[in-house]
Amino acid sequence: MMDVGRHPKIKLLSYSEIEELSGFAGNFHVRVRKKARYVKEEECTACNECAEVCPVTVPDEYNYGLSTRKAIYIPFPQAVPSAYIINMEDCLGNNPIACGKCLEACDKKCIDYDMKDEIIEFDVGVIIVATGMDVYDPTPLDEFGYTRYENVLTSMEMERLLGPGGPTDGHLIRPSDRKEPKSIGFIQCVGSRSEKLGNPYCSNYCCMNTVKEALLIKEHAPDTEIKVFYMDIRAFGKGFEDLFIRSKEKGVKYIRGIPGEIEEDPRTKSLRLYVEDTTNGGGVKHHDLDMVVLAVGAVPRIDPKLHSLLVLSKTSDGFLLEAHPKLKPVDAPSTGIFFAGCAEYPKDVKDTVTQASAAAARAETILSAGKITIEAITSKVNPDLCKFCGICARVCPYNAITVDPKKKTPAVVIEAMCKGCGTCGAECRFDAIKMQHFTDEQIMAQIEAALEERPMEKIIVFACNWCSFAGGDTCGLSRLQYPTSPLLIRTMCSGRVDEKFVLKAFELGAPIVVVSGCHFVDCHYIDANRWTQKRVERLWDKLEGMGIRPERLQLEWISAAEGTRFAEVMRAIEELRKKVTKEEVEETKRILSEAKKGRR
Amino acid sequence: MIVTFRCLRCGYEYQGEYDRNRPVERECPKCGSNSIRPIVPKDKPK
Structure with missing residues (x-):
């Protein structure tokens, strides 16, 4: 800690909180509130004369109440900076007439009852979250x-x-x-x-x-x-x-x-x-x-404000979710944010040091490169079609979209922050968002190709890249048997599965459509698959309202390791497919065709 | 709100807590399917 405090390139802000954070990897802008400690830390020599005269004694939090401390104190013996701090909730001396003994005892005149919180703003390239447990x-x-x-x-x-x-x-x-x-x-x-x-x-x-x-x-x-x-x-x-x-x-x-x-x-x-x-x-x-x-x-340490500012997601146990448990174990889902220590999961000193070293090295890969290479799979907004409704910004798990409905400024995607889940594209009611490499046209073409021949024998499965599609791979590699009827259409996230893809598949004669993604805790786009579930629930209501059995749209969460589950689900859904009659499919086609004409 | 959930794979029905704004992963207690449809009464706000 002393080395950190003395390092010329490290600025240590103790007793501080992040107020605001904006920007993205390489260009974060941080606003920090440095709380008033009522003692000038640069001048304090930690001589202890102030604490000796302080009349207030309270339980010492650092020693779990097994000892006491004064209202003016050093939080723990190895604290850096080694400077005293006044806890104003305990102190009698906010009015020096009432006490002020520490003020009199301090020869160096370090104590300042009028000290105010300081707001510090600065730019950083990366952020390491080490908030502990x-x-x-x-x-x-x-x-x-x-x-x-x-x-x-x-x-x-x-x-x-x-x-x-x-x-x-x-x-x-x-x-x-x-x-x-x-x-x-x-x-x-x-x-x-x-x-x-x-x-x-x-x-x-x-x-x-x-x-x-x-x-x-x-x-x-x-x-x-x-x-x-x-x-x-x-x-x-x-x-x-x-x-x-x-x-x-x-x-x-x-x-x-x-x-x-x-x-x-x-x-x-x-x-x-x-x-x-x-x-x-x-x-x-x-x-x-x-x-x-x-x-x-x-x-886990609960800090909703920090989690919200950094767009951090949690696993079911409450610890911070990493981008990938094996390939990116110290990366947050958002680029440029890394984890060290028990904020991510309980670990001992050795593992903490290992992870901190890894986080520092990962951070350096961004800082030393000078520029960031991002995936080409990002969303693009067509400003001519955008109606400024703001839904895209609301559903984006990474806060990568800005839009001002009041000023009627079209949505803008910050590509450095966009991870390409495609949820914005699926939720946009005006088709104003194009998901590069997974465009509407590309996916529609796959649906058409899949259902070109003998559609009654097909099951259209929209499978997310990271879990369900990989689960299908695991199933195949394990030589597990499942029917030949499911045809998989890969999207990066199940959040990309637009309502119109499902309706198109039914319109072309698909007896069953499956939307499949990661389990909630495994979602690779923080929480994009929650929007999948909401959308599918809306679609069930819509299908029923149109006279189409909602049972023909299935929702399944399958992880990359669940090859056996993939096979079981496909076998069960094949049984559902067998129960869909030709008459029912033809009736669905008629309903959807008429609905389309009505829209025109 | 307590609602009835219906499994769209096996038809099993059960009751449980439903909050549209706080989605949770649901699984049919009988067949394990995730196609669990909340049957929200039409006269109540979703």
Whole structure:
């Protein structure tokens, strides 16, 4: 951190928030609010004289309330810049007549009660999001008694207790009587790997953090009895298994089973854990311990404003969605934005450093190139046809379209931001948007060609490039059998499937039409396939209103790995096709033909 | 709003929460199809 603070080419803005962001890769314009810290950070020498005279004492958030801080304080010992800050919610001295002791104590006159927030604007080429994570709060898990029992701590609180700069200067004590604990239990997977309690995902770092803390405790006090209650220990990284084995050699006991209940002895404040030991003959046993540590998992940090400004998308677990899990694991879906650390997914220090290095290298590929190469598959607006309705801008997942309905300025696509999903083209009611390389004419020609001969035997499947079409590939590569009736028409995203493509297929005699795309969590265009679903729902209503069975339009989400599902879906839809009669298809053709004449 | 969902592959019907502005991925509990049509009453706003 010190190196970052001193680096001539790095400007560190601590205690700041992004207010506005505009532009695109290579040309981002950022407006930042640097909050007033009421202490001139360039002049503060961190002498601590201000804090010594401050009369306000509040719990220290950094030490999870295990110690206190003053209203004027340094957030944590290694903070950069190493300068004090006044929390005005705690401070009495906003009116110097009321207190103002720090003002008098500061020889360098660094304190400025009238300091205001500063707005800073600058241009950057790329953005790296490293906003971190939060830890799970185990208070709702009543069986563990966190906050009810003094000697039940979280792993983060234990980390502070063991830290040399922590509230006890690294001396391990139990909070109730400040004596050294003789026995400590760790409970793993608190808030992780449970659909019912906490979160379904593995938080990744907790097992090794427990092993590390157990070893640290053994170094502090070798006679301490340590028991770890676990589901399974995931020591998968380089050197991790060695560390795990070393902890066993040092006497740490591992018991497979998560305690169902903790009781406290009200007199001694010691704890009794009831647990089913599944490795030693089963049966519920109890363990008496001086202290219990809950190995709490990670939870995503919620910052809707930042997510909205950067057009970030989230996976179902709430962490940030990368552009591609294998090929672009540190890229955001929007070009020029990268991820580092636990904002993307819980990870340990080594993985965080690896990802941060990768993000820096990816950022440099843009900065050093000087220009950006984009895909040619982008949308183009015909300003003569645009009616300024603004629907295209509303549906664009990347905010790549600008339009002002009030001033009646035609829509403009910023090509550097457009990723080519084609949702705008499908939603435009005036055919004012042309999706290059996937134009209406090109797709219509494919529909016509597919249904030129024996249309009754065909199923038209609009499949998105990344998932459903690839799912068909997986199906073929796996030599899975499915009927020959489905004919796939590839679009980059299911969001590109215009209503008129579906109607055209029915008009040409298709018994069944399928619209297929990525599962919601896998959408390669952030959330473009939500518009697909909305459009298909509208189409079902429209078809029914016209007298066409909505069952003839099917919607399916198939991922690239789901070759088996692709085959199953196609087999099921083939059964639907067999039930569509020639008379029904002819009636549909007549209905659509008349509707067309009516429009004319 | 609680609405009836109808699977357009197998015809199975079930009830569930529907918010047009917050689309969620739906799957038929019986056949696994995603062709789940919300049957929104015509007299109620969508």
